[in-house]
Amino acid sequence: MPLSRPARLLTVSGLALLLVTGGCSGGSADAPPERDISARLESARSRLDDAASLKIRLVSDDLPDGTVGLVEADGFGNHDPAFEGVVTIVGAGLGQVDADVVSVKGDVEAKVGFVPRFTPVDPADLGAPDPAALLSADNGVSSWLTQSDQLTVGEDSRDGETILTSIRGELPGAVVQQLIPTADETAAFDVVYRLDDDDALRDAAITGPF
Structure with a gap:
């Protein structure tokens, strides 16, 4: 499954999910005019969904003993959705296991160690998300931009000469759990998106009980 040069990077760490976009426009040193928050997030989602391919990396820190x-997960993907890369899982009695994984439109196959062939797997059995599902333009991480509520504008920040606007909000746990099976569906997840003045998503942090 050859994929072109990535345009985005996704990282999940511990109780936080960090989405960092690459190849963003430079923006300007002047603060942008006030615009509707929801409209800006819709614009940011469109820009993310228009990316031809993505570089994705997910990391979970400090998993409790006995957790599966x-x-x-580290690899490349696109909006087919598709993913190709290496995934590390931990399971009771197994320790950590590395596997080459290919996922295309819900069909996930893995090859462990020196095993010569890929075999079908169900990520849910391992307490893990389907990496390709995170990249879906319909129901993937980009959809969180337009499903966030309780939106407020936070303080501006800078990345070099670029002014970034922080937008804070909440995501229902049931929405997060659709992609991250270990998320608590009864919780509300805090989210902070940072956009440049062209509404390109520079990064996002989502925290809660994963």
């Missing part, structure tokens, strides 16, 4: 789940 994702430790790390």
Whole structure:
């Protein structure tokens, strides 16, 4: 499954999910005019969904003893949705296991160690998300931009000469759990998106009980 040069990077760490976009426009040193918050997030989602391919990395820190789940996933993907890379999981009695994983439109196959062939797997059995599902333009991480509520504008920050606007909000746990099976569906997850003045998503942090 050859994929072109990535345009985005996604990282999940511990109780936080960090989405960092690459190849963003430079923006300007002047603060942008006030605009509707929801409209800006819709614009940011469109820009993310228009990316031809993505570089994705997920990391879970300090998993409790006995937990079966994702430790790390690192690879490339696109909006088919598709993913190709290496996934590390931890399971009872197994320790950490590295596997080459290919996922296309819900069909996930893995090859462990020196095993010569890929075999079908169900990520839910391992407490892990389907990496490709995170990249879906319909129901992937980008959809969180338009499902966030309780939106407020935070303080501006700078990345070099670029002024970034912080938008804070909440995501229902049930929405997060659709992609991250270990998320608490009864919780509200705090989210902070940072956009440049062209509404390109520079990064996002989502925290809560994963």
